[in-house]
Amino acid sequence: MKDEPIIQTTSLTKAYGPHVALDDLNITIPRGATGLLGQNGAGKSTFLKTILGLIQATSGEGTVLGYDIRNQGLEIRQRIGYMPEYDALNPDMDAIHQVRYSGELLGMNPVVAMNRAHEALQFVGMGEQRYREIGSFSTGMKQATKLACAIIHDPDLLIADEPSNGLDMKAREFMIGTLNTMVNDADRSVLMASHLMDDVERVCENIILLHKGTLAAQGKIEDLKAIDREIEIHVWGGATLLEQRLLDQGFKVRREGRVMRIAHTVEDTTTNILQAAADVGAQIRRMHEYEASLEDLFLAIMDNLGYNVKSSDDLLKSPVEARRVDAPESLGGGAA
């Protein structure tokens, strides 16, 4: 049971008339934390709606927690917790009653739902604010309340859509920590859709990358990053000569000023680099294995697909409207 995938799709296709939103997706998501990545319009929302059983797939099949997405949508939605990206709380209600009601909508007895609402709000750090009206909450508190609504019935799988969206640093850290606790301490699975690569990397061990409805990459982040292992060196004097020597020896070199990254293709790459530096008289002041971030990986994959996308730093600095990859130049966009 532990080894069984929590989500599995085979040739899953969803078309809206001539527009194909999901194209022949073969996805296997194991237990644990998985990041769902992709630009706006990549098909993330359609994928989520399809696996929740809210829309019918045009063709193909899939299962979530062993339930068929084509005809067991109610069973799926009873066993998963879904935390929506946008506001999904009544601002005129207290947090405790909102969370209790979300439990009742799953079929919980009102008394049990109330007890669990206390526990869930305590877990997400809202224990002291549970009797406050949601309308007076900060964005971080609303996100925490949404998370409490999603986990009130202790689901095996939590689907969190942009859980750290719009949060300040402290609230973001807490949200990431909470999701990590769910995965590592509580042994629950999380499917996390996010534009913030740092957050995905800190919570997830696997990723699914969608691009225009197709599967661009899937697997363990470590494995995917290992595809492009590199050695980074900082050179003083003779950098151009060293670069040329390494290129002559057949190495793949990327250079930015005195910093060079050499593809780690053979076992004795480091020895060859040091020998080349000694031959041309260049000083290597620093040398280490370059660990690519998920963001590097995402940018590299999207670059290969012919897309120019923004980094997390850009996204965090810009307003919400400008976080779209196709945002107009007036908002700091212009990528598409």
Added chain:
Amino acid sequence: MNDKELSPEAPVTGQARMDVAWGANTGDEMPEEAQRASTPQTGEIFEQVYTPWRGQLNPRWMRNWSILRHHLLGIFKKGHRPWTMPTRIFILIAFLASLSDAGMTLLSGVVGSSEFHSLFGVSRDNLYGHVLGFFPRNVLYYPIVAALLVGGVISEDRQHGTSALYFSRPISRVDYVGMKFLSVALIQALVVLITYLLYFLAEVVAFGRGWAWMVDIFPMFLAGMVGGILLIITYTSIGLSLSSVSTGRFFPGIGLLAIVFGTKTLASIVKNLFEREILYLISPYDCVAHVGQALIGTQTTYDQYSWTYSLVALVAMNAVALYVLATRVASMEVTRE
């Protein structure tokens, strides 16, 4: 830093700047001490512990009951659907005002005046009047109660995104809209039908009516009840369809009142100017009133066409309203709204 170091006479050594730049420690302290000193003291006692739950989730009827309960109990107490205070106050006023005929019946029983009783006591016309009489009930009470109730029932789920709370859970669209409809209808029934029942009971109590009288009057009572149900269904259908196309509570409420009173006013003007009553077929209130008159058997006020025309018009306007409602609810999103 002691008091001497802070005194005005203390020499300027630059030590404070050095401390800021390089740290306040001398570098000679033991590692254990440094470790203890660096422990942050934020005063937080929060410990994050995940509590598992392996209880049983109840089936569909319990989920639907929770929606109904949420809306109904919201009228009476906190912790459920937060109906606005004006809505609650107006429902109370409408409820008490709708009991005026029950009060007058009790009074006529106490006073023993037959004239008083013929004016307010249970009769064919008065049973009709309690549910479908235009003034004051269908001018001042029932449409306004309906408008206040339907305004935000679906539109606020769009506005606040709380539709995601329903549809990401095992709630089907049919259950969602069905329970919302039933909730609003039951609250209206509290004002329209419960007061109707209390009116009937007031007559029984005040005049000591026996089984024979009750059996005799029961068909009329039942017809009035059916008329009231038709009225509630019609107002709720139209109101919820307006609520489903909106993202605020004002437009659906004012829209319902505009439809109810606007169509009636237009039909009245046409009747007065051209002596043609046919335009009453576009007025929801008049269609229900015409059917209600036929059911109870009072003197009909619509002479130029059969009550079956009104029934067909009533079915048609409900069908259109429910179609709009179903279409709009089907388009409500989970991932974004």
